[in-house]
Amino acid sequence: MVYLVRRTANSVLLLLLTVSFVFVAGRMIGDPALNMLGPGATDVALEKLRRAAGLNDPLWQQYIRYVANLLQGDFGVSYRFGFSVLPSEDLDSLGQPVIDIVLERLPATFLLAAVAMGIAVPSGILMGVVAAAKPRSLADRVVTVVALAGVSVVQFWLGLMLIVFFSVQLGWLPTGGYGGLEHAILPALTLAARPIGRIAQIARSAMLDEMSKPYIVTARAKGAHEWRVVFLHALKNAAVPIITMIGDELSALLTGAILVEKIFAWPGIGLLIIDSLTRSDLPLIQASIAVVAALVVLVNLLVDLSYRIVNPRIKLGTEN
Amino acid sequence: MRHFSAVSGLLAAAALCAVAFAGVQATAEPTRGTMVVAVNQEPQDLAAQGTYKEINAPGLRNVIETLIAVDPVSGDFVPVLATAWERVDGSTLRFTIREGVKFHDGTDMTSEAVAESINWVWSTENAFTIQEYAGPGAITAAAMDDSTVEVRSSEPDPLLEFRMSLNGISSPAQLAENPERHFDTPIGTGPYSFVEWKQGQYWSASFNPDWWGMSAEEAYGTSKPAFSDLQFVFRSEDAARVAMVQSGEAQIAMFPSADECGRAADADGYNCVTGPSTTYLYGRLDHSLHADERLADPRVREAIFSAIDIAGIVDLYGMASVPRGQLGPKGTIGFNDALAPYSYDPAHAMELLESAKADGIDVEGLQIEIVGRDTTPRIKPIVEALGAMLDMAGISTDLKVQTPAEFNPRVRITGYSNEPGRQMMQVHVKQNPSGDYGLLLLSNYACPNIDDPTGPSRSSVYCDEEFDAKLFEALASFGDERGERMKELVQYVHDRHLIVPLALLDRGHLVEAGLEFTFGTDHRIQAVYVRPTE
Numbered sequence: 067m068v069y070l071v072r073r074t075a076n077s078v079l080l081l082l083l084t085v086s087f088v089f090v091a092g093r094m095i096g097d098p099a100l101n102m103l104g105p106g107a108t109d110v111a112l113e114k115l116r117r118a119a120g121l122n123d124p125l126w127q128q129y130i131r132y133v134a135n136l137l138q139g140d141f142g143v144s145y146r147f148g149f150s151v152l153p154s155e156d157l158d159s160l161g162q163p164v165i166d167i168v169l170e171r172l173p174a175t176f177l178l179a180a181v182a183m184g185i186a187v188p189s190g191i192l193m194g195v196v197a198a199a200k201p202r203s204l205a206d207r208v209v210t211v212v213a214l215a216g217v218s219v220v221q222f223w224l225g226l227m228l229i230v231f232f233s234v235q236l237g238w239l240p241t242g243g244y245g246g247l248e249h250a251i252l253p254a255l256t257l258a259a260r261p262i263g264r265i266a267q268i269a270r271s272a273m274l275d276e277m278s279k280p281y282i283v284t285a286r287a288k289g290a291h292e293w294r295v296v297f298l299h300a301l302k303n304a305a306v307p308i309i310t311m312i313g314d315e316l317s318a319l320l321t322g323a324i325l326v327e328k329i330f331a332w333p334g335i336g337l338l339i340i341d342s343l344t345r346s347d348l349p350l351i352q353a354s355i356a357v358v359a360a361l362v363v364l365v366n367l368l369v370d371l372s373y374r375i376v377n378p379r380i381k382l383g384t385e386n
Numbered sequence: 387m388r389h390f391s392a393v394s395g396l397l398a399a400a401a402l403c404a405v406a407f408a409g410v411q412a413t414a415e416p417t418r419g420t421m422v423v424a425v426n427q428e429p430q431d432l433a434a435q436g437t438y439k440e441i442n443a444p445g446l447r448n449v450i451e452t453l454i455a456v457d458p459v460s461g462d463f464v465p466v467l468a469t470a471w472e473r474v475d476g477s478t479l480r481f482t483i484r485e486g487v488k489f490h491d492g493t494d495m496t497s498e499a500v501a502e503s504i505n506w507v508w509s510t511e512n513a514f515t516i517q518e519y520a521g522p523g524a525i526t527a528a529a530m531d532d533s534t535v536e537v538r539s540s541e542p543d544p545l546l547e548f549r550m551s552l553n554g555i556s557s558p559a560q561l562a563e564n565p566e567r568h569f570d571t572p573i574g575t576g577p578y579s580f581v582e583w584k585q586g587q588y589w590s591a592s593f594n595p596d597w598w599g600m601s602a603e604e605a606y607g608t609s610k611p612a613f614s615d616l617q618f619v620f621r622s623e624d625a626a627r628v629a630m631v632q633s634g635e636a637q638i639a640m641f642p643s644a645d646e647c648g649r650a651a652d653a654d655g656y657n658c659v660t661g662p663s664t665t666y667l668y669g670r671l672d673h674s675l676h677a678d679e680r681l682a683d684p685r686v687r688e689a690i691f692s693a694i695d696i697a698g699i700v701d702l703y704g705m706a707s708v709p710r711g712q713l714g715p716k717g718t719i720g721f722n723d724a725l726a727p728y729s730y731d732p733a734h735a736m737e738l739l740e741s742a743k744a745d746g747i748d749v750e751g752l753q754i755e756i757v758g759r760d761t762t763p764r765i766k767p768i769v770e771a772l773g774a775m776l777d778m779a780g781i782s783t784d785l786k787v788q789t790p791a792e793f794n795p796r797v798r799i800t801g802y803s804n805e806p807g808r809q810m811m812q813v814h815v816k817q818n819p820s821g822d823y824g825l826l827l828l829s830n831y832a833c834p835n836i837d838d839p840t841g842p843s844r845s846s847v848y849c850d851e852e853f854d855a856k857l858f859e860a861l862a863s864f865g866d867e868r869g870e871r872m873k874e875l876v877q878y879v880h881d882r883h884l885i886v887p888l889a890l891l892d893r894g895h896l897v898e899a900g901l902e903f904t905f906g907t908d909h910r911i912q913a914v915y916v917r918p919t920e
Binding site for chain 1: 584585587621626633635789790800
């Protein structure tokens with residue numbers, strides 16, 4: 067419990083540092099009003115936006131207001147359509163709340179990550195276990211090559227090849243877009259290639275380590291069935307590094323499926339971040355990064371807590 | 387069955403005539419379902435002012451219409467929401483608006499509504515991007531009576547009709563009651579009414595059964611909408627757009643690469659419909675404003691241009707032709723027949739640099755920053771090729787492909803005026819749909835005004851009083867005199883090596899087999915002109 071409280075406090079601090087960094091960085095790259103409205107904006111429009119968004123205030127005042135609003139769940143409004151040219155100066159009534167835009171994209175990101183990990187985790191673990199069960203066998207060599215290919219393959223190429231094969235040649239799956247599960251399969255397969263490879267590699271390595279330990283010899287000597295030895299004894303003890311890898315890959319999927327989302331026109335958070343950067347929509351950039359950072363922190367926290375579940379001997383938050 | 391139709395202007399004319407006269411039966415109601423168009427980028431917004439845009443608001447002309455349009459075949463102005471128009475004087479046009487037209491929100495398209503919409507679009511305070519097509523004067527409109535609208539430019543303006551052909555007319559009731567929706571919920575008078583914009587995915591529209599055009603053949607000919615719904619799906623990858631058509635998910639893929647389009651047409655029987663456009667790719671060297679002083683030396687500038695293999699760039703781009711040493715295609719008013727493409731001569735480039743060096747110019751310290759915008763098709767290999775060409779002539783380069791957020795400010799006076807001593811070649815695409823050199827010269831070569839950063843010359847880096855004086859005389863002239871004056875100015879800027887025309891772009895669409903699609907040089911995708919083949 068103490069660990070959980072301390073860990074949560076650290077996470078909140080980390081999040082605060084992240085949003086503070088993004089806040090400062092957003093103001094270091096030039097005049098936010100000019101960036102938002104574009105170089106063609108008139109002085110009248112720029113001044114209207116600066117006044118309405120409080121950009122004329124000292125930076126420390128803007129920062130305190132930003133953090134205070136953040137704590138109340140107010141991330142600000144998007145100015146992507148240059149609303150300041152309109153007669154009203156009440157931006158909050160004109161712009162769309164950025165948190166709504168971000169939350170609208172999250173289900174797509176979650177779905178894609180879930181399907182990709184749903185493919186990658188069982189496949190990767192199974193490949194690693196099969197390879198480790200008979201080292202230097204044909205199966206081990208095949209798994210090693212496939213895992214290396216998964217880690218090395220260029221996502222852009224793989225995505226297009228999957229489209230050509232499954233959508234154009236076979237006509238089985240849509241080329242992209244957002245809809246039912248069938249729309250998620252090709253982008254998820256593209257995304258899953260790397261995690262499959264990495265999980266297989268780490269699972270093989272961890273399983274080889276466990277399989278050489280005395281308790282495995284003992285289990286075999288007692289006449290336990292080989293599948294029981296592998297899956298119940300060895301795999302359980304090899305789970306910690308595998309879970310760590312899964313957590314890493316999940317974080318990467320939540321933050322950086324940008325290329326795959328672009329190829330498949332998948333409207334997730336990665337594409338939103340790129341769009342908001344392209345449009346210099348500062349409030350949207352800040353909110354997107356804050357939400358993604360919160361997700362990564364949460365995933366890491368859950369990974370840490372899961373260590374205790376898979377191996378009760380692990381004591382969280384201590385030297386041991 | 388194989389079809390590959392490279393539709394030149396002549397074939398476009400033939401196809402349009404075929405649609406109009408060869409027995410294609412117009413139906414009262416759409417007979418087909420949804421037409422999906424895979425477009426290369428999501429709109430920046432769907433505001434009425436964006437109706438003129440080819441790339442940034444694809445499909446918007448199906449929802450928002452203009453008073454007049456340019457006939458893609460003859461180049462003449464044709465009536466749309468106006469039934470007639472006349473020149474009152476050099477700076478005034480008087481429009482008779484069509485009766486009985488309603489906006490999609492049910493309000494009447496009155497003369498007051500039209501005037502209000504025009505004033506909104508051209509408002510200098512709004513400073514919309516349509517200002518890049520603004521003339522020397524400010525445009526305002528006023529309702530004269532129930533059916534007449536007068537549009538006035540504060541300066542004589544021979545291109546006022548053209549500017550009105552760009553001006554989308556949308557519901558002023560929306561601006562009064564629900565202004566925040568103007569940018570994402572267009573309300574026009576067109577054959578399709580807006581349904582929704584799923585950001586990051588698509589925008590859609592459905593057939594407007596009350597569309598006035600069903601009984602007004604002088605506007606759209608005998609073509610009638612064949613599809614009940616439209617969906618514009620955003621797919622930035624060329625190959626993914628082509629795959630959408632090949633898999634039957636889309637009927638049209640906008641702007642595929644030349645290779646993808648040709649291959650799909652050869653192998654599968656789709657139609658790769660291509661044709662010339664008014665879009666050009668160019669390299670603009672910094673010159674007068676905030677530029678490194680070495681670029682003011684004519685030898686250095688000529689050396690840079692001589693180092694560029696323009697035909698090679700055209701090959702690299704695909705679907706393009708070599709420009710004749712000027713930015714406009716043949717047929718543009720002011721086109722100068724005497725000009726030829728800048729010749730590719732690296733040896734001459736090196737001689738010029740040696741000559742400049744002998745006169746004390748630090749040529750070796752020169753480093754040309756070649757910068758493209760990442761939304762320009764195939765920009766990365768083009769920037770790399772330009773870099774390699776200049777390197778071969780002994781000119782050092784720094785290559786960059788930037789996002790619009792980085793690129794745009796550096797192009798315009800408000801942004802580059804903050805940059806000291808620049809050595810930049812901006813590689814970009816622009817359009818000149820006016821058929822006249824006036825706009826092109828004004829936007830690219832007239833001296834920009836830092837106190838009026840929204841003006842049409844905001845992207846120019848060239849200041850030359852003599853040129854400006856001649857240009858403004860030419861802009862106010864009409865007829866043959868205008869053409870002659872423009873020709874002289876085209877020669878003037880060509881000789882000074884200010885902008886190197888790199889390619890005149892063709893545009894292409896991959897179209898599903900069984901559909902016929904014709905487009906003019908403006909390339910707007912209008913569903914009215916997409917018909918099932920007989």
